[in-house]
Amino acid sequence: xxxxxxxxxxxxxFLFFDDWTQKYxxxxxxSKDLEFMSENLKSEDxxxxxxxxxxxxxxxxxxxxxxxxxxxxxxxxxGIISILLNVFNNRKPQEILDSDMGFIEKIGxxxxxxxxxxxxxxxxxxxxxxxxxxxxxx
Amino acid sequence: MNLSFDVExxxxxxxxxxxxxxxxxxIYFDNAATSQTPICVIDCIKDYYEKYNSNIHRxxxxxxxxxxxxxEDARNKVKDHFNIKYSEEVIFTSGTTHSINIVSNGFSKxxxxxDEIIVSGLEHHSNIVPWQMMIxxxxxxxxVIPLMENGELDMDEFANILSHKTKIVxxxxxxxxxxxxxxxxxxxxxxxxxxxxxxxxxxxxxxxxKIDLQKLNVDFxxxxxxxxxxxxxxxxxxxxxxxxxxMEPLMGGGEMISDVTFSKTTYADLPHKFEAGTPNISGVIxxxxxxxxxxxxxxxxxxxxxxxxxxxxxSKLKQIEGLKIYGESKNKTSVISFNIEGIHSYDIGAxxxxxxxxxxxxxxxxxxxxxxxxVDGTVRASFSFIxxxxxxxxxxxxxKKVKSMLS
Numbered sequence: 001x002x003x004x005x006x007x008x009x010x011x012x013x014f015l016f017f018d019d020w021t022q023k024y025x026x027x028x029x030x031s032k033d034l035e036f037m038s039e040n041l042k043s044e045d046x047x048x049x050x051x052x053x054x055x056x057x058x059x060x061x062x063x064x065x066x067x068x069x070x071x072x073x074x075x076x077x078x079g080i081i082s083i084l085l086n087v088f089n090n091r092k093p094q095e096i097l098d099s100d101m102g103f104i105e106k107i108g109x110x111x112x113x114x115x116x117x118x119x120x121x122x123x124x125x126x127x128x129x130x131x132x133x134x135x136x137x138x
Numbered sequence: 139m140n141l142s143f144d145v146e147x148x149x150x151x152x153x154x155x156x157x158x159x160x161x162x163x164x165i166y167f168d169n170a171a172t173s174q175t176p177i178c179v180i181d182c183i184k185d186y187y188e189k190y191n192s193n194i195h196r197x198x199x200x201x202x203x204x205x206x207x208x209x210e211d212a213r214n215k216v217k218d219h220f221n222i223k224y225s226e227e228v229i230f231t232s233g234t235t236h237s238i239n240i241v242s243n244g245f246s247k248x249x250x251x252x253d254e255i256i257v258s259g260l261e262h263h264s265n266i267v268p269w270q271m272m273i274x275x276x277x278x279x280x281x282v283i284p285l286m287e288n289g290e291l292d293m294d295e296f297a298n299i300l301s302h303k304t305k306i307v308x309x310x311x312x313x314x315x316x317x318x319x320x321x322x323x324x325x326x327x328x329x330x331x332x333x334x335x336x337x338x339x340x341x342x343x344x345x346x347x348k349i350d351l352q353k354l355n356v357d358f359x360x361x362x363x364x365x366x367x368x369x370x371x372x373x374x375x376x377x378x379x380x381x382x383x384x385m386e387p388l389m390g391g392g393e394m395i396s397d398v399t400f401s402k403t404t405y406a407d408l409p410h411k412f413e414a415g416t417p418n419i420s421g422v423i424x425x426x427x428x429x430x431x432x433x434x435x436x437x438x439x440x441x442x443x444x445x446x447x448x449x450x451x452x453s454k455l456k457q458i459e460g461l462k463i464y465g466e467s468k469n470k471t472s473v474i475s476f477n478i479e480g481i482h483s484y485d486i487g488a489x490x491x492x493x494x495x496x497x498x499x500x501x502x503x504x505x506x507x508x509x510x511x512x513v514d515g516t517v518r519a520s521f522s523f524i525x526x527x528x529x530x531x532x533x534x535x536x537x538k539k540v541k542s543m544l545s
Contacts, residue, residue: 020160020492025543052500052515053484073514074482075544076489 003095006087007103014107023108027079034082037071048123053077055124059131065090066135068128080112080121088128093136101125143443145526148435151176152524162494165529170314170473170520171498172364173345175428179367182427186420193416209419212426213409216374219429220359221350226408227382229375230422234341235264237360237375238308240412241337242268244385249305251277256299256334258283258291258309259510260318263503265308265339278305285510289316289465297328304334311343315502315518316465317473319343326356335381341365345432345522346471347441351376363421368428372421375412382408389414440523444472447521447530454534458541464511472521475502478537481544483515489543490517493536 001009017023037056046056053074060067068089072078087103088096104110104121112121149155152174157164166174186208192201194209210225217225231237249255249272257269259282273280281299284292291309300307307329312319326336337358340349344361351359358381362373377385387394387405394414397404405411432440451474455461460479477483487499500515501508508515519533 021543024489024492028543053482054514074484074488076485 003087003091003099010083010086011103011106020108024076027083028075029079030082031075031078034071034078034085035069037069041069042071048127055081057124057127057131059128059135061135061138065092066096066131068131070124077121080109081124083107084121084124084128091132093132096129096132097136143439143523145443145523149524149526151178151431153177153180155524159494159496160492165493165495165525165532167519167521167525167529167533168496168498169345169522169525170317170342170365170518172370173367173522174524175369176367176431178431179369179424179428182424183369183420186423191420194419195410205419208423208426209417212422215426215429219433220344220376221352222376223352224379227376227379229377229382229409229412230417231360231373231375231412232371232418233362233364233373234339234360235268237358237373238265238337238339239268240375240388241306241308241358241377241385242272243388244381245306246272246275247386248384249273249276249278252303253278253305254281254299254301254303255279256281256283256296256304256307258320259285259506260289260291260313260316260320261308261310261504261506262314262339262341263505265310266506269308282506283309285507288467289313289318289507289510290467290469291320293321293324296325300328300332300334302332304329304332306335306337308337308339310339310341311349312340312346312471313465313504313507314342315504315507315516316475317342317470317520318465318467319469319471321469322356323354326354330355342471342473345440346437346444348437357381363425363428366425366428367431368425369418369421372418372425374425379408382412387411387414435523443523444521447525447527448472448474450527451519451521451530451533454530455537458534458537460541461537464513464516473518474520475516475518477513477516478541481541483517485544486517486537486540489540490533490536493532493539495533495536 014023041058042056046058048055048057053072055072055077056070058069068085070081070085072081154174155164190201190204192205194202194206213225213228216228222228255269255278257266257280269280283296286292307325309320311322322338329336335357338356340359340361345366357378359376360373364370394406394411396406455474462477464475478486483499487497490497498518502518
C-alpha cells in the first residue's frame with residue numbers, strides 16, 4: 001500500500017464519526033495499538049523538543065525501509081502518533097520525503113498541527129522527514 | 139453566595155463571551171493567562187485611532203496635545219488606583235517581563251560579587267531568567283526561598299537566608315501556577331530591616347484585589363494591563379523615585395534623553411528616562427480605561443465574588459475521584475491547579491477544549507514548582523468575575539466525561 005492509500009484509508013475511517021466524542025474515542029483506541037517502546041529508547045536523544053507531553057521517536061533502517069518506534073505520556077498524542085506511524089512506518093526514505101500531511105486536516109485534526117498546541121505533531125512529522133532525509137543519504 | 143453581584147449584566151460587556159468553540163458556548167477559565175476585554179476598552183482603542191492618533195510629548199499641534207494628555211491621564215489613573223505617591227514613579231512598559239528586566243538591568247550595575255539576591259521558589263520564569271542574567275554580569279549570589287509541602291513559602295527559611303548581604307528580594311505577589319498569595323507585607327518588612335530592596339511582581343494579584351503601594355512600602359511593583367481587562371503589550375513599573383534615579387535605563391532612544399551630543403547623552407527626568415521610543419499610546423490609554431472599568435464594578439466586590447467561585451469550584455472538583463489539587467491554602471486567588479490520577483494534563487486540556495472550555499495545561503512557565511510537586515505539569519483553571527457558577531458545573535460534568543473517556 002502506498003502512503004497515499006494509507007492516508008485515504010484513515011480518512012475513510014474517520015468519515016464514520018458523527019461527532020468529536022467518537023473521533024477522540026477512536027484516537028484513544030489507536031493509542032493502544034502503538035508498538036511497545038522500551039524504556040532505554042526513551043532517551044534524551046530521542047525526545048522531540050517543543051511538546052507539552054514528552055514524545056520520543058526512534059528510527060532504524062531495516063532492509064531499505066525506516067522502522068519507527070514512538071511513544072508519549074499523553075494518550076491523545078499517542079493516538080495521533082499511532083495514526084502517523086500507520087502511514088509512515090516501514091517506508092522507503094524517498095516515499096516519506098515525497099509525502100505531505102494534508103490528510104490530518106481532512107480527518108479534522110488540523111488543530112493539532114497548530115504551533116500553539118505544542119503536542120508535537122508538527123515536530124514529530126518534521127523529525128520523521130528528517131530521518132528520511134538522513135537515511136536517504138546514507 | 140454573593141447575590142448582589144450581577145454577573146449576567148457584566149458578561150454583556152464582554153463581546154467574546156458570545157463566541158462558540160466547537161459549537162459550544164465559550165467557557166473561559168484561562169483568566170490567569172490573560173483577562174478578557176470589555177467593550178469599553180475595545181472602543182477606547184478604536185476611539186484613539188479614529189479621533190486623536192498622534193505621537194505624544196513632542197508635537198505642538200492639537201492632536202498631539204490631546205494624545206499626550208490622555209496618555210498622562212492614564213498615568214494618573216495607575217497612580218491613583220495603586221495609591222502611588224508621585225506620577226513620575228509610574229513607568230509604562232510593555233508588561234511585567236519588561237518591567238522586571240528594567241530593575242534587574244538597573245541593579246546589575248549596582249551589585250557586586252559580595253552581594254546576594256533572593257528569589258522565591260514560586261516564580262514564573264520571567265522572574266527567574268532576568269536575574270540569572272544579572273548575576274552573571276555582577277557576580278552576586280542567587281538564593282531561593284524554598285517551598286513547604288503545600289507550596290507556600292517557607293518563611294523560617296527565608297529568615298535564615300536573608301542577611302545584610304541581601305540587596306534585593308523579588309517574588310510574585312500571587313503564584314501564577316498555583317494562585318497562592320504570598321505574605322509580601324512580612325517579606326517587605328523583614329527585607330527592609332536588613333536593608334534589602336523588594337520587587338513584587340503583581341501580574342497575578344492586581345486583577346483580584348486592591349493594592350495600596352504606599353501602605354505596602356514596597357520598592358518596586360509591576361503588573362500587566364492584559365490581566366486587568368486591558369490590552370496586551372502594556373504594563374507598568376512602579377519604583378521609588380530615589381531608586382529609579384539611581385538606576386541606568388534599560389533601553390536608549392528617543393523620548394528618554396534630555397541632551398544628546400556624540401560624546402555624551404544626558405537622560406531625561408523620570409518617568410521618561412525609562413520610556414525610550416514611541417510607547418504603546420493607545421494601549422496605555424486603554425489600560426487607564428480598563429482600570430476605570432474595574433473600579434466601576436469595585437475590586438472588593440470582584441474579590442468576594444471570585445472567592446465564592448473558588449470555594450464552589452473547590453467543593454465540586456473534589457468530588458471527582460483521583461483529582462488532586464496543588465497549592466491548597468486559605469490565602470489564594472481564584473485558581474485551581476490540578477491533575478487527575480493516571481491522566482496527563484495535556485489530554486485533559488485537549489478534551490476540555492472540545493467542550494468549549496479553555497484551561498491552561500503544562501508547566502505554566504514555572505518549572506521549579508512542578509519539580510517541587512514531582513509532576514510534569516498540571517491543568518490550571520483560573521476563574522474571574524466574568525465566570526458563573528453554572529460554568530463551574532459545566533466544567534465538573536465535562537471533567538467526569540473526560541475522565542471516563544481517558545481511563
